[in-house]
Amino acid sequence: MIAKEALTIDKAAMALKLMGDKTRLTMLRILTDHDCCVCEFVEIFNMSQPSISQHVRKMKDIGMIKEKRHGQWIMYSLNEDFEGYDMVKSVLHLLPVQDHHLEELIQKGKRISCD
Amino acid sequence: MIAKEALTIDKAAMALKLMGDKTRLTMLRILTDHDCCVCEFVEIFNMSQPSISQHVRKMKDIGMIKEKRHGQWIMYSLNEDFEGYDMVKSVLHLLPVQDHHLEELIQKGKRISCD
DNA sequence: TGCGCATATAAGCATATGCCTATATACTAA
DNA sequence: TTAGTATATAGGCATATGCTTATATGCGCA
Numbered sequence: 001m002i003a004k005e006a007l008t009i010d011k012a013a014m015a016l017k018l019m020g021d022k023t024r025l026t027m028l029r030i031l032t033d034h035d036c037c038v039c040e041f042v043e044i045f046n047m048s049q050p051s052i053s054q055h056v057r058k059m060k061d062i063g064m065i066k067e068k069r070h071g072q073w074i075m076y077s078l079n080e081d082f083e084g085y086d087m088v089k090s091v092l093h094l095l096p097v098q099d100h101h102l103e104e105l106i107q108k109g110k111r112i113s114c115d
Numbered sequence: 116m117i118a119k120e121a122l123t124i125d126k127a128a129m130a131l132k133l134m135g136d137k138t139r140l141t142m143l144r145i146l147t148d149h150d151c152c153v154c155e156f157v158e159i160f161n162m163s164q165p166s167i168s169q170h171v172r173k174m175k176d177i178g179m180i181k182e183k184r185h186g187q188w189i190m191y192s193l194n195e196d197f198e199g200y201d202m203v204k205s206v207l208h209l210l211p212v213q214d215h216h217l218e219e220l221i222q223k224g225k226r227i228s229c230d
Numbered sequence: 231t232g233c234g235c236a237t238a239t240a241a242g243c244a245t246a247t248g249c250c251t252a253t254a255t256a257c258t259a260a
Numbered sequence: 261t262t263a264g265t266a267t268a269t270a271g272g273c274a275t276a277t278g279c280t281t282a283t284a285t286g287c288g289c290a
Contacts, residue, residue, distance in 0.1 A: 006209065006210060007209055007210060007211075008211070009137060009140055009141050009144065009210055009211070009213075010137060012140060012206070013134070013135055013137040014135075016131050016132075016134045016135035016140065017132070017136070018135070019128070019131045019135070020128055020129075020130075020133070020134070020135040021128060021132070021247090022124060022125060023248090025124055025127060025131065026124050037266080037267090038267060038268090039265085039266060039267085048250060049266080049267070049268090050250075050251080050252095050268080050270095051248070051249055051250075053267060053268055053269085054249085054268090054269095055248090056267095057268080057269095069256095071257070071258070072256080072258060072266055072267090073257095073266065073267090074267070086209060087206055090205045090209070091131070091202055091205070091206065094122055094201060094205070095121060095122060095124055095127055096121040096122075096123070096124070098124075136277090136278085138278090152236080152237090153236070154235090154236060162279085163279075163280065164236080164237070164238090165237090165238080165240095165279085165281080165282095166278070166279055166280075167237095168237060169238090169239095169278075169279085170278090171237095172238080172239095184286095184287090186287070186288065187235065187237090187286085187287050187288060188236065188287095189237070231290100232289100232290090233290085234287100234288090234289090235286105235287090235288090236286080236287080236288105237284100237285080237286075238283100238284075238285070238286090239282105239284070239285090240281105240283075240284090241281090241282085241283100242279105242281090242282105243278105243279085243280080244277100244278095244279085244280105245276100245279100246275100246276080246277070246278095247274100247275080247276070247277085248273105248274095248275085248276095249273085249274085250271100250272085250274105251270105251271090251272090252270085252271085252272105253268100253269080253270080253271105254268075254269070254270090255266100255267080255268070255269090256265100256266080256268095257264105257265085257266080258263100258264085258266105259262100259263090259264090259265105260261100260262085260263085260264100
């Protein structure tokens with residue numbers, strides 16, 4: 001049984017910096033329970049599509065989230081293989097559920113389902 | 116038995132943003148085990164005293180750390196009453212111990228002890 | 231009182247961040 | 261192929277951040 005390597009301060013700081021933005025942190029909290037695509041986030045945050053894409057890209061670039069294309073949509077989810085995944089999870093679990101955003105999406109008929 | 120209020124996303128994001136800086140994150144990891152003063156951090160990080168003071172101030176301003184004056188020194192420590200204390204602790208526990216910095220300080224005769 | 235050390239604050243500067251608009255690329259379906 | 265939708269990228273701009281040097285303040289002690 002080999003102990004898991006401790007996360008380096010550098011890598012943790014990079015991840016925490018990304019989590020230190022309200023928009024991204026909310027995205028991550030949502031992704032804890034539901035995969036989402038960029039166009040859904042655009043609805044939820046009422047923000048331009050490029051802004052959302054840039055937030056998503058930063059998180060994807062360090063491996064914090066991963067993407068999976070479903071036809072015309074790209075669904076994003078938390079990446080369990082991310083080195084700081086345990087840290088991310090432990091933080092997100094302390095935050096309030098963000099299901100109301102999803103419910104709003106559904107009510108507006110904007111929720112994307114890829115099954 | 117009343118459940119502890121969940122941290123708001125806003126407050127968590129503020130705390131995480133501060134933790135997302137390598138210098139501050141290292142300071143916090145050190146403070147997990149040892150109280151420290153500004154002049155010790157100046158030695159440890161080999162950085163100007165005002166830089167250190169500013170990092171410390173930001174963390175003090177949101178209540179993440181607290182100070183206690185001992186004569187000419189002001190010792191800083193983690194604030195257990197901080198609303199995001201559980202989150203801070205859970206992150207810091209995943210990071211490697213930073214005792215080598217303290218040992219270096221002691222070897223240089225620069226460790227401040229206030230007992 | 232006055233000096234020395236610790237800390238805080240002010241001001242300036244280079245870089246990073248987060249947002250926007252405009253445009254390019256990728257996929258679907260007619 | 262062409263139109264429509266989803267996403268990415270480029271470029272620009274205002275603000276935030278982190279560092280520096282210079283200076284002010286606070287405390288201990290002769």
